[in-house]
Amino acid sequence: MDTRKYWLTTMQQIVKPVIDAASVKELKKRMPIEEVEGAGREHYSRLEAFARTLNGISPWLEHECGDPEEAKLQASFAEKVRQGIVHAVDPISPDYMNFSDQGQPLVDTAFFAQAILRAPTQLWEKLDPSTQKKVITALKQTRAYKPHFSNWLLFSAMIEACLYQIGEKDWDPMRIDYALKQFEQWYVGDGHYSDGPAYHADYYNSYVIQPFLVDIVDVVGEEYPEWQEKREILIERAKQYALYQERLISPEGTFPPIGRSLAYRFGAFHHLANQALHCQLPLSLHEAQVREGLTAVIRRTFQSHHMFDENGWLTIGLTGHQKTIGEHYISTGSLYLATFIYLPLGLDVNASFWKAPAEDWTGKKAWDDQDFPIYQSIK
Template sequence: MFRRKFIKAMGMTAAAGMLPSYAHAANEGEEKIFSTHVPGSDREYLWKLLADMATPVLESMSKGELHKKMQVEVSPTWDGRDKRVAYLECFGRLMDGLAPWLTLPDDDSEEGKVRKKLREQALMSYVHAVDPKSPDYLLWRKEGQPLVDSAFFSSALLRAPKHLWEPLDKTTKERIVTELKLLRRVKPPYSNWLLFAAMNEAFLLSVGEDYDPMRVDLAVKKINEWYVGDGWYADGERFHFDYYNSFVIQPMLLKVTEVMVEANRMEKAIYEQALRRIQRYCEHLERLVSPEGTFPPIGRSLTYRTGAFQPLALLALRKQLPDKLTEGQVRAALVAVHQRIFNNPSNFNEDGFLTIGFAGHQPELGDSYSNNGSMYLTSESFLPLGLPANDSFWTAKTEDWTAKKAYRNDKFNKDYPVNY
């Protein structure tokens, strides 16, 4: 909407090696930095960036034109699955990060008007998502991948039930329930996939539908068996040094256990343990942000970009940050990583859809399952936008994050392992 329109007006794509006039290309031998950020508040920067991301998707899908408008990009190592999985990935993942922001009340500000429009488009998009007669009916009943992205779809509805679920018409609600139940056809492997099945069942329970307790109990028990200590879980029998604790494991475990506890289907101690562990994990995430706002490019699904910071964003939204992290330092760190990643205009294609890459268009970084729809998991790092503008998260004094303090020879907290 904002950055996207400017880039299109310039008639350029970074993939073609061209830079807009406002970008600074470093002198030979210097680091190249792209500067597209217009000065303003931290909140303004983040909501406009999220709006840039969401608008092409929801403008198209609300009219039943996502399949028509979104050109699917797949990685060079694509595994051959039906490329139409990209559209459910795109919509489900985007909505999970966008949902909290859409819960804020309408107002006459620029942000409020954009937010209201996106909410209205999202509701129309849900209708198309499950209408078999719509050109944008999503790929629910083929391949195993839809189990993954149905969980993000369900999670978004759990994050904003009064704004995204309750306003839907009866037919659309029934169709959503049907599609989620039919996905029980997919047998999840013993990995983070167990949580996708559990998330759908948690949502079904939350709306008064029959749910499969075995798919929830198995997921929670196995994930806890795979806990390796100090706030980290393995993804299956072996530990992987990547961001899947951020992308899936920690946030979904927290939400599933919370829903179960609220429904008196699980002991509260299980949820409380998950909360303590994600808080500890967030202490690590915050320390991974370098003084310059970069973070380690490690592991699978690196192209999910700032989605690596979903737990930090989530606990900020929930007002559950660990005591060692202040809102001012977390906000500053999150803004810094977004600026470092998204200042390169090639993160978006000429039509405004995300491209495959980490800090720009880098398709070679894609995994065998990566398409540009997958990239919308990056929206998960925008969750604090669900807090109103006058919340202390936005008004607190900006503070340096840990690494910035450390390399300036300032005082900062030492770090010790935990035994929970």
């Protein structure tokens, strides 16, 4: 199968249950809640599934792909997604989602906000005015909660960046400025940030930190000179972390099971996928090798016959069904962060990312007796 078609096929296999159910006001009815015993995630899991799914497919929904058959599929998905948004933000809908109770909705409202930034035409401009007002209400409801002193600062900042982008006058630059300044203090070198005062060996530089920093400054950077000055520094660090991430992919398409939130599966490559989408890979890292490396990860993960339950919903696990890796904050909805690997589907079918001749990724070159460049660190 053509590589892009393979990506599309596997992406649809993941997202279709979520989008189909949400479009007809039945996400709460159809979606199971798998979680660690006593975790109590029932109140949050549907927004997690919906917002994370939208975020992962938003670039694909937004950009003309250059293929008529695929364009029909895009249009169908986009219409279903908009129907899902209508139901999600309507207080009288059976699928009305929790944007305000406790702190967790801050996280997934931010993923929803990032989806709007990635697909402003499909996920904002094409909404009716009444739904737009309800979306704004949902975004602002999260202001009632103080983010944890960690990557959560960026969730508040992303929501404000979205409010800025859609023209809200009362967007709050302080929430953005605080997050940017705090993460500058948390930079530990070689393209890595600590997630709070102490460094943690996990994938949160990719799940949240790097993509959020770059996307936020891209949207609001011109508002203040000091924000704009940060942009080039953030991009340089982002390129370095992309270089690092690509080298985590083994010759077999696996990656180290390090840190928490491993149930997000190949969502661990959110950052590398985002850099490919924005055509901001370092010069030494070719698009074709990133494509082939990420494809190897997708293929390896899909080898498991236990990735989905009998109705097509994701199960807790890194590969198949491995419930023991589900932390207290993990439930069925959380798992849809896996869709973030599919961001490059927002590139045209004729983009070099898809059309460049196949090239082995660094891990495969290194263990296959091929020449490969030495890794060079930055400050």
